[in-house]
Amino acid sequence: MMELLMATVLSLSPAQLTGEVKVYFAKGDGIPGKVVAVTRKAPDHGVAEFVIEQLIAGPTKAERGRGLHSELTGRLRGPSDCGADFKLKIKDGKATLRFCRTVWGSGVGGDARALHTIAATLKQFKSVKKVITLDKDGRCLFDQSDAGTSCITGHE
Known part of the structure; x- marks a missing residue:
């Protein structure tokens, strides 16, 4: 019985242990840039979806005052x-985030920062080892190659 209890505790996400989750916002204009974690009170369920919603919503006024920003805020159209x-699926260590609206890019730097903050935010969960971010058409977000599969294959 003790092993079962211990296995359950070890598999809990950060939110289940502390009631808080992290959202990673960009700071500065580097490529892919520096990310800074802020804390949010976690809901009882749908925690991974919640952190992406928070990333889209962007930092609070106080966080913006510290120089934090989200490259996703105001970029979803149509x-x-x-x-x-968006839709989010986590299975076998892989989080697949597919946007259901058009995501307008903001140039190479902004696009790289957007992907970096998404990956950092989702990888806080033990069950996520890899993040795949897709656009509305199922292509890798911001991938301008003919195939549009670099985030899936790992090749650009």
Whole structure:
């Protein structure tokens, strides 16, 4: 019984242990840039979706005063093809985030920072080892190659 209890505790996400989660915002204009974690009170369920929603919403006024920003805030345009801004699936160590609305890029630096903050934010969860971020059409977000699969294959 003790082993089962210990296994359950070890598999809990940070939010389940502390009631808080981290959202990683960009600071500065580097490529892919520095990320800084801020804390948010976690909901009882849907925690991974919650942190992405927070990333899209952007930092608070006080956090913006510290120089933090999100490259996703104000960048989602047009109608959704799934009834929400995005869909998120986590399976076998891989988080696949597909935006259901068009995400407007902001140039190479901004695009790199957006992907960096998404990955940092989702990798706080023990169950996430790899992050794949897709656009509305199922192509790797901001991938301008013909195939559009660099985030899946690992090749650019």
